Amino acid sequence: MLFEPTEEHRLLRQMVADFVKREVEPQAEEYDQKQALNVPLLRRAAELGLLGLTVPAEHGGAGMDAVAAVIVHHELSKSDPGFCLGYLAHAMLFVNNFYFASNQEQKGRYLEKVISGEWIGGMGMTEPGHGTDVLGMKTVAVKKGDNYVLNGSKTYITNGPEGHVFLVYAKCNDAITAFIVDRDCPGFSTSKPIKKMGMRASTMSELIFEDCVIPAQNLIGVEGKGVHHMMRNLEIERLTLAAMSLGIADRCLTEMVRWSKERIAFGQAIHTFGQIQRYIAESYAMTEAARCLIYQTAKSVGPESRNRIGSDACKLFAAPVGKTVADYAMQTLGGAGYCVEYPIERFYRDAKLLEIGGGTVESHQKNITKDLVRMVD
Amino acid sequence: MKILVTVKRVTDYERKVKISPDGLSLVTEGMNFVPNPFDEIAVEEALRLQKAHGGEVVVISIGHKDASKEIRQALAMGADRGIHVIAEELDPDAVARLLMKIVEEEKPELVIMGKQATDDDANQAGQLLAGYLGWPQATFASKVEGLDSEAEKAQTPGVVIAGGEATVIREIDGGLETLKLKLPAIVTTDLRLNHPRFASLPGIMKAKKKPIKEVPVASFGVDITPKVRNVKYAEPPARKAGVKVADVAELVNKLKTEAKVI
Ligand SMILES: Cc1cc2nc3c(=O)[nH]c(=O)nc-3n(C[C@H](O)[C@H](O)[C@H](O)COP(=O)(O)OP(=O)(O)OC[C@H]3O[C@@H](n4cnc5c(N)ncnc54)[C@H](O)[C@@H]3O)c2cc1C
Numbered sequence: 001m002l003f004e005p006t007e008e009h010r011l012l013r014q015m016v017a018d019f020v021k022r023e024v025e026p027q028a029e030e031y032d033q034k035q036a037l038n039v040p041l042l043r044r045a046a047e048l049g050l051l052g053l054t055v056p057a058e059h060g061g062a063g064m065d066a067v068a069a070v071i072v073h074h075e076l077s078k079s080d081p082g083f084c085l086g087y088l089a090h091a092m093l094f095v096n097n098f099y100f101a102s103n104q105e106q107k108g109r110y111l112e113k114v115i116s117g118e119w120i121g122g123m124g125m126t127e128p129g130h131g132t133d134v135l136g137m138k139t140v141a142v143k144k145g146d147n148y149v150l151n152g153s154k155t156y157i158t159n160g161p162e163g164h165v166f167l168v169y170a171k172c173n174d175a176i177t178a179f180i181v182d183r184d185c186p187g188f189s190t191s192k193p194i195k196k197m198g199m200r201a202s203t204m205s206e207l208i209f210e211d212c213v214i215p216a217q218n219l220i221g222v223e224g225k226g227v228h229h230m231m232r233n234l235e236i237e238r239l240t241l242a243a244m245s246l247g248i249a250d251r252c253l254t255e256m257v258r259w260s261k262e263r264i265a266f267g268q269a270i271h272t273f274g275q276i277q278r279y280i281a282e283s284y285a286m287t288e289a290a291r292c293l294i295y296q297t298a299k300s301v302g303p304e305s306r307n308r309i310g311s312d313a314c315k316l317f318a319a320p321v322g323k324t325v326a327d328y329a330m331q332t333l334g335g336a337g338y339c340v341e342y343p344i345e346r347f348y349r350d351a352k353l354l355e356i357g358g359g360t361v362e363s364h365q366k367n368i369t370k371d372l373v374r375m376v377d
Numbered sequence: 378m379k380i381l382v383t384v385k386r387v388t389d390y391e392r393k394v395k396i397s398p399d400g401l402s403l404v405t406e407g408m409n410f411v412p413n414p415f416d417e418i419a420v421e422e423a424l425r426l427q428k429a430h431g432g433e434v435v436v437i438s439i440g441h442k443d444a445s446k447e448i449r450q451a452l453a454m455g456a457d458r459g460i461h462v463i464a465e466e467l468d469p470d471a472v473a474r475l476l477m478k479i480v481e482e483e484k485p486e487l488v489i490m491g492k493q494a495t496d497d498d499a500n501q502a503g504q505l506l507a508g509y510l511g512w513p514q515a516t517f518a519s520k521v522e523g524l525d526s527e528a529e530k531a532q533t534p535g536v537v538i539a540g541g542e543a544t545v546i547r548e549i550d551g552g553l554e555t556l557k558l559k560l561p562a563i564v565t566t567d568l569r570l571n572h573p574r575f576a577s578l579p580g581i582m583k584a585k586k587k588p589i590k591e592v593p594v595a596s597f598g599v600d601i602t603p604k605v606r607n608v609k610y611a612e613p614p615a616r617k618a619g620v621k622v623a624d625v626a627e628l629v630n631k632l633k634t635e636a637k638v639i
Binding site: 007008010011012014015018019047048049050053057062063064 | 576577581584
């Protein structure tokens, strides 16, 4: 019941698992090597209703909760974490964030396009000079008549190369404010894709604002109050990123157990060796612990209920689990684990990102301690 | 057109089944259950026919109380309502006779069933039902154009309904056979009839509100005493290791003398 609190959650997991088996897994290796986002696959996910997962039904979404979001990211990442990151940047960082922060007029202009996958979205927070220290961002927005004029740049923005629309944070009179920027706004451009170690089935680039003019109606919420939206959305972002680590760990564990049964060394299956047993058993225990923590925390994350310390804890715990289990799987597979012919090296490369993106493990340590120091008398 | 579709809950074909220590039953504890894959094809076919001809798709499952999950999945794919006959494991004959009662009450023009269930692979219920009802039947329905065809991409039904008749292409040993059946009729599905759709999220949310009628098996007044007795379950013999041959000549020789296949 923890993992599938309702019948709808169970059917959702089954649907995503079927989709993964039939359509995601067969393309995973190809797009990793191509270093490209599979846009038609993202539109397939739209047909299944996955892009508007957390948007209420009256606005064309499925109206599901953070547990559902965890289920989708968990299942997708058992097969293709790179694609899942592109999905996350669209469905969580853009659609979810936008829905809960925008007004009716803005919903009317954008929601249908991004839920249907006609337009791809992304979110720009990080800057070349400000990552963990995001509140120190330097991108500025100045109101001029019916427009805002933006100057500055964002970097490492997932879906930057493909995106049609971005939720961007910039400073208005020194206070962080959220805006919507369309690709065709004058003065807006994106850099070439930035190459990376893993998560290659999603792309990222810089967003560049050179006297970029956006209509004043593209201000999200209230001037100077962008941090509220940012902090709220970071919770579901961290939770779903943690769910990606869980998916990676689940898959790597399965691959490692299968291999250990089939691979014979010194005349016996390698799972009979104590050192291999340690890799398998520890991977199992830490994966189960991550599973319980993430699903338990997901119950209390939502647009109206906050759980910052919980979502930070999920990612702080799960990201190293994904990385460690991928490492143990590679060790169990030996040379095969290191070869591209087997999927482990891809998961190993992908797993590392979760210790950096959406907040470094150090930032989670900082946040959690700050919250606890405040909470404990 | 009203179409009745059957959905059976079966053990996950991707997991290994275990036999109880006494060899008299299968261990169901801890098993994962899924809808019979042939039945998902049946649901898909019914939904495509409904799209073309209108009407209603009713899903029936006879079995364990948890089989409501499999009905719910068919409703999430798009079926309209469900009937769940709650019963212990039954043999195909009892299932066919219970279905006959439901068919008499619901009066559908078409019943679509999987050709067999992947748990016991009996391949009997459809044929028995047709026999009891005295209806025409077409088993192993297939799509003549194949599953990679444009027809399949356009979600065209493989079964053609026109003028009170169903035209069904079926797979037989020597090739394909075309049958014309007078409605009402029974069709059972083969693997190459269609690609079943996923239960989309909007479908999942809608399914929540669709009705499933639960009926205790006793209310039908059908004698369900099994006519088939399971005497013993046994694992298939483990496959023996292969042998390496030096060259083509040795392979051909072994195929002739040992395997005796050429
Ligand atoms: C694949 C990928 C996709 C991404 N997608 C997006 C996206 O879509 N949108 C977006 O806005 N951003 C995105 N990012 C950016 C990501 O969120 C940042 O990389 C991350 O927040 C870290 O910032 P940084 O890289 O500037 O590192 P820094 O902040 O420069 O950190 C460098 C090191 O210093 C440590 N450090 C910094 N400050 C402290 C401190 N106070 N205490 C202790 N240690 C500290 C960090 O933990 C880290 O170890 C993405 C990044 C990657 C790699």
